[in-house]
Amino acid sequence: MSAVDDSGNVATPKPSAEKPRHKPSREPRTPMRERAAVERAADFDEVALGYTEELAVAEAARCLQCKNPTCIEGCPVQIDIKAFIGHIIDGEYREGVAVLKERNALPAVCGRVCPQEEQCEAVCVLARKAEPVAIGRLERWLGDYDLACELEHRCVPEVGEPTGFRCAIIGSGPAGLACAGELARLGHDVTIFESLHAPGGVLTYGIPEFRLPKAIVDSEIDMLVQMGVKIECDTVVGATLTLDEILNVEGFDSVFIGSGAGLPVFLGVPGENLNGVYSANEFLTRVNLMRAYEFPRADTPVWRGRRVAVIGGGNVAMDSARTALRLGADEVFLAYRRTEQEMPARREEVHHASEEGVQFKMLCSPVEILGRDGFVTGLVATRMELGEPDESGRRAPVCVMGSEFEIECDTVVVAVGTRANPLLMKAAPDLELTGRGYVAADEHGATSVPGVFAGGDIVTGAATVILAMGAGKRSARAMDGWLQNPDR
Amino acid sequence: MTCQGGNEAHDPGGIVFRIVHKRQLSDVVFEMGVEAPRVARKVRAGQFLILRVDRDGERIPLTFSDWSAEEGWVRFIFMRVGKTTHALSHCEIGDELTDLVGPLGTPTHVGDLGRVAVVGGGVGAAVAYPVARAMLEAGDDVSVILGARTADLLVLEDEFRAIEPTRLVVTTDDGSAGVKALVTTPLKELCEAGEIDLAFAVGPAIMMKFCAATTKECGVPCIVSLNPIMVDGTGMCGACRVSVGGETRFGCVDGPDFDGHLVDFEELMSRQRVYVEEERLSDSEYSKECSCRL
Ligand SMILES: Cc1cc2nc3c(=O)[nH]c(=O)nc-3n(C[C@H](O)[C@H](O)[C@H](O)COP(=O)(O)OP(=O)(O)OC[C@H]3O[C@@H](n4cnc5c(N)ncnc54)[C@H](O)[C@@H]3O)c2cc1C
Ligand SMILES: Cc1cc2nc3c(=O)[nH]c(=O)nc-3n(C[C@H](O)[C@H](O)[C@H](O)COP(=O)(O)OP(=O)(O)OC[C@H]3O[C@@H](n4cnc5c(N)ncnc54)[C@H](O)[C@@H]3O)c2cc1C
Ligand code: SF4
Ligand code: SF4
Ligand code: FES
Numbered sequence: 001m002s003a004v005d006d007s008g009n010v011a012t013p014k015p016s017a018e019k020p021r022h023k024p025s026r027e028p029r030t031p032m033r034e035r036a037a038v039e040r041a042a043d044f045d046e047v048a049l050g051y052t053e054e055l056a057v058a059e060a061a062r063c064l065q066c067k068n069p070t071c072i073e074g075c076p077v078q079i080d081i082k083a084f085i086g087h088i089i090d091g092e093y094r095e096g097v098a099v100l101k102e103r104n105a106l107p108a109v110c111g112r113v114c115p116q117e118e119q120c121e122a123v124c125v126l127a128r129k130a131e132p133v134a135i136g137r138l139e140r141w142l143g144d145y146d147l148a149c150e151l152e153h154r155c156v157p158e159v160g161e162p163t164g165f166r167c168a169i170i171g172s173g174p175a176g177l178a179c180a181g182e183l184a185r186l187g188h189d190v191t192i193f194e195s196l197h198a199p200g201g202v203l204t205y206g207i208p209e210f211r212l213p214k215a216i217v218d219s220e221i222d223m224l225v226q227m228g229v230k231i232e233c234d235t236v237v238g239a240t241l242t243l244d245e246i247l248n249v250e251g252f253d254s255v256f257i258g259s260g261a262g263l264p265v266f267l268g269v270p271g272e273n274l275n276g277v278y279s280a281n282e283f284l285t286r287v288n289l290m291r292a293y294e295f296p297r298a299d300t301p302v303w304r305g306r307r308v309a310v311i312g313g314g315n316v317a318m319d320s321a322r323t324a325l326r327l328g329a330d331e332v333f334l335a336y337r338r339t340e341q342e343m344p345a346r347r348e349e350v351h352h353a354s355e356e357g358v359q360f361k362m363l364c365s366p367v368e369i370l371g372r373d374g375f376v377t378g379l380v381a382t383r384m385e386l387g388e389p390d391e392s393g394r395r396a397p398v399c400v401m402g403s404e405f406e407i408e409c410d411t412v413v414v415a416v417g418t419r420a421n422p423l424l425m426k427a428a429p430d431l432e433l434t435g436r437g438y439v440a441a442d443e444h445g446a447t448s449v450p451g452v453f454a455g456g457d458i459v460t461g462a463a464t465v466i467l468a469m470g471a472g473k474r475s476a477r478a479m480d481g482w483l484q485n486p487d488r
Numbered sequence: 489m490t491c492q493g494g495n496e497a498h499d500p501g502g503i504v505f506r507i508v509h510k511r512q513l514s515d516v517v518f519e520m521g522v523e524a525p526r527v528a529r530k531v532r533a534g535q536f537l538i539l540r541v542d543r544d545g546e547r548i549p550l551t552f553s554d555w556s557a558e559e560g561w562v563r564f565i566f567m568r569v570g571k572t573t574h575a576l577s578h579c580e581i582g583d584e585l586t587d588l589v590g591p592l593g594t595p596t597h598v599g600d601l602g603r604v605a606v607v608g609g610g611v612g613a614a615v616a617y618p619v620a621r622a623m624l625e626a627g628d629d630v631s632v633i634l635g636a637r638t639a640d641l642l643v644l645e646d647e648f649r650a651i652e653p654t655r656l657v658v659t660t661d662d663g664s665a666g667v668k669a670l671v672t673t674p675l676k677e678l679c680e681a682g683e684i685d686l687a688f689a690v691g692p693a694i695m696m697k698f699c700a701a702t703t704k705e706c707g708v709p710c711i712v713s714l715n716p717i718m719v720d721g722t723g724m725c726g727a728c729r730v731s732v733g734g735e736t737r738f739g740c741v742d743g744p745d746f747d748g749h750l751v752d753f754e755e756l757m758s759r760q761r762v763y764v765e766e767e768r769l770s771d772s773e774y775s776k777e778c779s780c781r782l
Contacts (some may be wrong), residue, residue: 236592236722264726266736268736273759275761276762281724290719291544298544300547301766301767373758374758422723423723
């Protein structure tokens with residue numbers, strides 16, 4: 001059965017009438033195979049090994065195939081979860097892949113990094129009484145199934161009739177990639193401009209190999225290239241080219257900005273410029289993008305601390321802490337100013353980090369970084385307690401007077417958030433920004449400049465892969481509408 | 489030994505950074521020209537590029553020394569100091585660099601400066617040269633002070649002469665060329681004589697530190713072009729942070745030019761040394777590799 005219909009769209013095959021009725025299994029949630037903590041904390045290979053076909057089928061069998069599948073509303077891009085799981089139940093894997101790709105260009109990525117427990121799985125009917133269906137793991141399994149096929153057998157969305165329009169995309173993170181894929185499907189000629197030397201955005205420079213192997217990101221990008229998308233790396237928009245030149249000199253008809261929120265925020269405490277203090281961005285970029293863990297085979301070094309303190313409580317902090325362990329640290333501390341409950345990182349990652357030996361120091365906040373001869377020797381932190389709820393509804397941490405204490409360490413990684421990089425916008429004075437410096441865009445991604453759209457972290461601030469992809473895809477449709485409108 | 493051509497699995501859309509010019513200026517200093525039409529259209533004096541020689545290579549910043557928008561090339565001058573510059577010095581005309589990105593950084597302010605002393609120390613002359621030229625073209629009055637440890641390390645003297653600055657003073661630490669002095673000696677004389685309104689100094693951090701101190705004593709403002717360690721060069725990592733007037737600034741986007749009187753040079757010098765051990769290892773591994781391939 002073909003996954004692609006005549007009009008070139010990836011389509012969901014109609015269920016055949018004579019299928020036997022599905023009898024849900026009552027087994028508990030199928031665990032995913034993982035490498036043992038001691039083994040995995042010593043290298044950069046992937047931690048979670050995913051389902052086998054047998055395990056995937058067993059887990060899919062737990063799905064009730066509900067009349068009213070609530071799971072779908074939990075997914076920011078409304079993947080037809082019931083349908084793709086139904087295809088696994090029926091052994092129709094390619095069809096399952098097609099269902100995923102209708103909504104999500106990178107299933108092998110999202111199946112790995114989506115915060116499923118707060119999204120689709122949180123609202124699965126089963127979650128009310130027992131454990132929800134492991135939707136993310138099933139998505140990952142199907143995504144990997146597709147990637148394991150030879151490129152010509154993979155489910156590559158068909159490219160539409162050429163429209164003659166040229167679209168430029170700034171940034172090759174999930175937002176840009178999703179937008180590019182959708183525009184190519186609609187028949188537009190797409191070029192991505194990326195400032196770094198490799199595409200993928202955070203998927204490439206931020207999220208570590210042990211959580212998202214770069215080979216997976218590369219194959220997903222290969223698929224886009226197969227669809228005719230051109231990627232020009234080493235092109236900094238705002239420096240090498242301006243937005244205006246893309247439209248008026250390079251001759252593009254429409255532009256999507258997906259440049260992410262890549263500017264690191266520092267703590268602003270004394271000692272922060274000592275050697276051994278990194279922003280998470282620098283630390284992870286050196287290790288992931290520049291492969292410093294292979295030094296000296298790869299040329300870029302990273303300071304390999306023995307005692308590392310990571311500041312922050314999000315995914316970025318977890319990734320930094322686990323990376324530090326893998327670089328050979330004896331002890332890694334993670335200092336967060338609220339409690340474990342408030343940590344924005346995914347539960348699974350917190351769990352993995354603690355299994356691997358990351359030591360959590362909750363309710364503390366750094367006030368100074370100590371050093372000798374230019375290098376870090378320790379951290380002074382103060383104890384915090386949770387006070388009244390703040391604007392975000394979370395109880396605000398307040399510092400306990402006179403509670404300072406020292407943590408001895410030789411490396412500090414600051415993972416307390418990122419902001420929009422103004423480089424692109426400084427060279428585009430017509431582009432309206434929000435008060436916080438992000439690009440102002442409506443729900444379709446339209447900005448103040450006609451024909452210029454934006455989405456992902458550059459509009460929302462640091463968020464998630466799936467939200468960025470959803471925004472990229474929505475903008476692609478809006479761009480198509482704008483391009484096809486004769487009155488523009 | 490050639491550079492690896494081509495690019496990452498996803499090459500920059502058929503853009504090829506081919507080396508079109510190479511000239512050895514001294515034992516350890518080289519000038520190189522690379523085809524990069526988009527970049528060449530944009531460069532202004534004081535800006536820099538970041539390149540990688542091959543796929544395992546480090547991203548290193550180098551200042552543009554010359555460029556032609558019409559012919560689509562850029563040039564830079566580099567001193568062989570470690571592995572990457574070593575590998576680069578082995579690249580020949582016709583080879584391709586894996587990556588070249590730019591122009592990065594804020595261009596040097598020129599045009600309404602009055603009488604300027606441009607001070608270039610060692611390979612800093614490579615940065616000083618396009619800056620002096622741009623100042624002259626913009627109508628500023630330029631005196632040049634060119635310094636090096638020894639005559640062999642003195643570069644671009646003829647080029648500086650050719651742009652006809654108001655004066656050109658050459659110094660060497662050992663007296664093997666020009667005056668036997670540090671660059672701060674003639675700089676101080678110019679300041680004290682009231683001959684200059686501004687100094688622009690670029691070279692080793694220690695030299696810039698002393699230029700800043702010398703001018704400060706005489707109440708003459710001093711711009712320095714800093715060279716902290718960088719990774720991306722676009723503001724996303726913070727590796728390049730420097731303290732200026734007690735505030736943290738990013739060298740790659742806020743600079744490289746800063747008010748020399750406000751820069752914390754001790755911190756800069758300390759941060760430049762963070763990877764010395766690794767650099768030594770990298771370079772010695774590379775030399776071994778080179779000698780067995782020869
Ligand atoms: C360490 C880390 C871990 C994370 N873990 C998770 C997770 O587990 N699950 C999850 O859902 N989310 C996670 N996130 C968040 C998620 O990765 C981001 O929300 C998502 O990548 C945003 O996508 P984007 O396309 O908007 O931007 P990005 O992925 O940031 O991509 C932007 C791209 O644009 C390029 N660019 C920037 N400026 C320019 C310019 N001027 N010219 C040309 N190119 C430019 C950048 O180099 C980059 O490649 C994590 C983030 C980090 C940093
Ligand atoms: C804005 C700027 C402009 C520069 N312009 C020039 C120039 O025109 N000509 C020139 O010869 N040199 C210039 N440099 C210095 C040049 O980048 C370094 O000499 C080069 O990176 C050394 O690399 P290596 O592998 O050969 O040596 P290594 O052995 O790796 O390093 C030698 C020394 O170079 C510095 N360095 C190393 N890696 C980096 C890096 N990624 N970024 C910055 N500095 C680093 C360190 O202080 C180090 O101790 C400039 C630096 C900056 C920041
Ligand atoms: S994309 Fe994310 S939220 Fe949507 S179904 Fe997949 S795992 Fe769930
Ligand atoms: S809500 Fe849960 S059980 Fe129901 S269809 Fe969705 S995944 Fe299956
Ligand atoms: S080099 Fe990364 S922010 Fe300046």
